[in-house]
Amino acid sequence: MQTVNESKVKWSLRDVIFLAIIAIFFGVIFELWSAAYYAVAATPLKPYANDLTLGVWLMAGPLAGAILQKVGSSTIGEVLAAAVEMLLFSSWGAANLISGFVQGIGTELGFAATGYKNWDKLGLALSVLTTTIVTFIWDLFNSGYADYKPGMMITLFIIRLISAGFFGGVLVYYIKKLVTKSGLLKR
Template identity: 75%
Template sequence: MQTINNTKKGWSVKDVIFLAIIGIFFGIIYQVWSYAYYALAATPLKPYANDITLGVWIMAGPLAGVLLKKVGASLIGELLAAAVEMLLFSSWGAATLISGFIQGIGNELGFAATGYKNWDKLGLLLSTIGSTIITFIWDWFQNGYNEYHMGLLVTLFIIRFISIGFFSGVLVYWISRLVNKSGLGK
């Protein structure tokens, strides 16, 4: 009988299902929160709504990174969450997947900058900086941030960094510490 080739250490089906289930939970959480977002997004305050909530939208990426500690985990975690959102939770548009990709790249760059050696405070700090900068550049084009005046841009950038810093940095760090203490981490 053919035996297992144990040489490559790629993605297991368990990892994929694990991240997809987390993505579905996030989809449910977002559904509850999206009402608040929409209420704010229907006004001129939309850019604020975007930047305040951004950290929550991109949490899935760094969370996947610190839980699986794998090259590409942040990017794939974020992409999976975006795919879930697009396919199961009625975000029919193309923007969901494309933004997910961009956000994932931002997170991934942070961990990559540590040579994929640090999945702790430093990795997360760099990941939040990476995603803040990358998503801001992206919104410069996609959401027309280049049209806003300097004062608003600075405010938005700071809000964005705080949001991402808290949800995708501090909170993810707390979660990973909790998972480690619980003894359930892998």
């Protein structure tokens, strides 16, 4: 039976502060990013707007996980960032919390698949894949994706995977590298 290292479960004050910083930073980014979503939705690309822009909303969880390397940090980071976005008078209101939870669980599953042992490229790649799958299933029911024809669903899934991969995978990987290089993570 695979067990999780105790250091991956216990939280320090420093971990909580880092998580709060990530949540506040991304909560503000999320609210500002809403303008990008609405800009795309106001064009003929409207059916693709959610999937094209979703990747930014998927960054808090993977970054919290990759930096803190704690069980649950991805889910908590994503939910707290969604809460900050909601408190900034997001047009989606309390639905942000549900989305944040779904997105956070999706990310968490990727890191969990490695037994919480890989927080770098493999863990991020798996979290991108699991987040894409989990959020897409959510949108099948929540956003009416189930009404689309199979070709459109496949197109939306691929666009979502690319968006999640770029923002929640590649950008998060390089942000983590920059934060690590800065020395902020040294204990």
